Amino acid sequence: MSPVELEPLPVEVAEALELERRRPDLSPDSHRLLCERINLALAATEIPMEPTGEVLPSPSPSLRPLVTSKMGLALFAAGAIAGGVAGAGLHAALSSPQEPLPAVAPVEVSSPATPQEVRQEDAPAQPKPPSRKVPTASQAAPQPPGAATVADPTLGKELALLELARTALARGQAGEALLALERHEREFPGGRLAEERESVAIQALLALGREADARRRPDNFRRRYPESMLRPLIDTLVPPSAERQIAPPRP
Amino acid sequence: MPGKSSSFRALYEQELSYVCKSLKRLGVPAKDTEDLAQEVFVTAFQRFGTYDAARPLRPWLFGIAFRVASSFRNRAHHRTELVGELPELEDQAASPDETVAASQGRKLVLRALGALNLDRRAIFVLHEIDGVSVPEAAQALSIPVNTAYTRLRAARHDFTEQLRQLRREGGPA
Numbered sequence: 001m002s003p004v005e006l007e008p009l010p011v012e013v014a015e016a017l018e019l020e021r022r023r024p025d026l027s028p029d030s031h032r033l034l035c036e037r038i039n040l041a042l043a044a045t046e047i048p049m050e051p052t053g054e055v056l057p058s059p060s061p062s063l064r065p066l067v068t069s070k071m072g073l074a075l076f077a078a079g080a081i082a083g084g085v086a087g088a089g090l091h092a093a094l095s096s097p098q099e100p101l102p103a104v105a106p107v108e109v110s111s112p113a114t115p116q117e118v119r120q121e122d123a124p125a126q127p128k129p130p131s132r133k134v135p136t137a138s139q140a141a142p143q144p145p146g147a148a149t150v151a152d153p154t155l156g157k158e159l160a161l162l163e164l165a166r167t168a169l170a171r172g173q174a175g176e177a178l179l180a181l182e183r184h185e186r187e188f189p190g191g192r193l194a195e196e197r198e199s200v201a202i203q204a205l206l207a208l209g210r211e212a213d214a215r216r217r218p219d220n221f222r223r224r225y226p227e228s229m230l231r232p233l234i235d236t237l238v239p240p241s242a243e244r245q246i247a248p249p250r251p
Numbered sequence: 252m253p254g255k256s257s258s259f260r261a262l263y264e265q266e267l268s269y270v271c272k273s274l275k276r277l278g279v280p281a282k283d284t285e286d287l288a289q290e291v292f293v294t295a296f297q298r299f300g301t302y303d304a305a306r307p308l309r310p311w312l313f314g315i316a317f318r319v320a321s322s323f324r325n326r327a328h329h330r331t332e333l334v335g336e337l338p339e340l341e342d343q344a345a346s347p348d349e350t351v352a353a354s355q356g357r358k359l360v361l362r363a364l365g366a367l368n369l370d371r372r373a374i375f376v377l378h379e380i381d382g383v384s385v386p387e388a389a390q391a392l393s394i395p396v397n398t399a400y401t402r403l404r405a406a407r408h409d410f411t412e413q414l415r416q417l418r419r420e421g422g423p424a
Contacts (some may be wrong), residue, residue: 025268
């Protein structure tokens with residue numbers, strides 16, 4: 001099975017799906033009530049150190065206490081905020097080439113399915129690769145409660161660019177990811193997400209095979225952010241010069 | 252931990268509508284959407300360690316919603332209690348441009364989605380409605396890419412047939 005064999009949907013189906021795509025969000029009252037309910041549920045939840053394994057069938061590494069880290073949650077929330085704030089913008093960027101942010105087109109796998117692969121349709125899912133722990137923080141100091149919220153328009157713009165870059169990188173469009181990251185660097189030279197930007201940029205450079213840049217940037221990162229929580233990730237991707245062996249690009 | 256709650260609150264405040272819509276598209280009854288949305292975010296909170304921050308967030312959340320919906324469906328087969336119908340989580344009030352036809356059209360889509368089994372429904376919703384690439388969707392659903400393509404092709408066929416059938420039976424155009 002290849003993407004070439006996926007013909008366009010019939011017009012009436014595409015139009016029907018577009019209607020569904022425009023389904024309105026929850027009303028403010030429903031949204032507020034459900035948020036409060038979730039807030040109470042989380043406050044009452046004792047976070048286990050091991051995944052429950054009940055909902056997600058794939059085996060996962062043991063949870064690190066990232067969920068107890070304000071910094072980790074700040075980044076998680078930041079990613080979520082970017083997902084929402086950038087959601088509309090990202091969709092526009094994907095569908096409208098006139099948008100100033102680079103358009104990101106979906107990348108399809110081109111290998112056709114063999115009969116053997118078709119027979120394996122119901123085979124157990126491939127085990128997920130070990131999750132790369134991302135203990136991240138945009139700042140060395142913990143964020144005050146509520147600091148990273150959508151009420152901060154500057155942070156929202158930073159997050160939107162980071163999310164655009166992450167999405168492009170996930171789709172194998174490392175060049176587009178770098179464009180978004182370069183824009184972030186221009187518009188937010190002292191931005192709160194500079195460390196995250198650098199980590200994604202390094203991954204994009206590796207994906208593009210730009211080894212010289214991939215070596216230089218981590219060295220700068222280590223000098224600028226010696227105490228960064230992203231150091232383990234950076235060191236894994238591009239070991240310090242004494243142990244230099246460039247890590248292979250992420251799939 | 253007030254700080255932790257406030258940080259995660261930003262996440263579900265932003266993505267709550269998306270998760271509720273996803274659950275609805277996965278066939279969760281209106282009366283159960285609220286409970287399952289809560290379950291999705293509690294699970295997301297617990298599963299944060301498995302989230303790769305370099306990847307987009309929504310496919311990952313959808314993967315959790317899919318598994319929550321699947322577990323719910325399995326539990327529902329064993330439930331015998333009767334519950335009264337609760338009012339559906341209210342969507343935003345229709346804009347002046349929103350027509351009855353658009354609302355009915357969306358209901359038709361949900362009915363057509365109901366013809367798909369959950370596995371096919373999930374890949375179809377992720378790719379055709381959310382615009383997620385097939386490889387990304389496959390990862391979110393923890394299935395091989397070729398399996399994703401196979402299911403998607405079948406889902407497209409079944410959804411198209413069902414939609415046309417419903418319209419022939421008098422559904423809105």
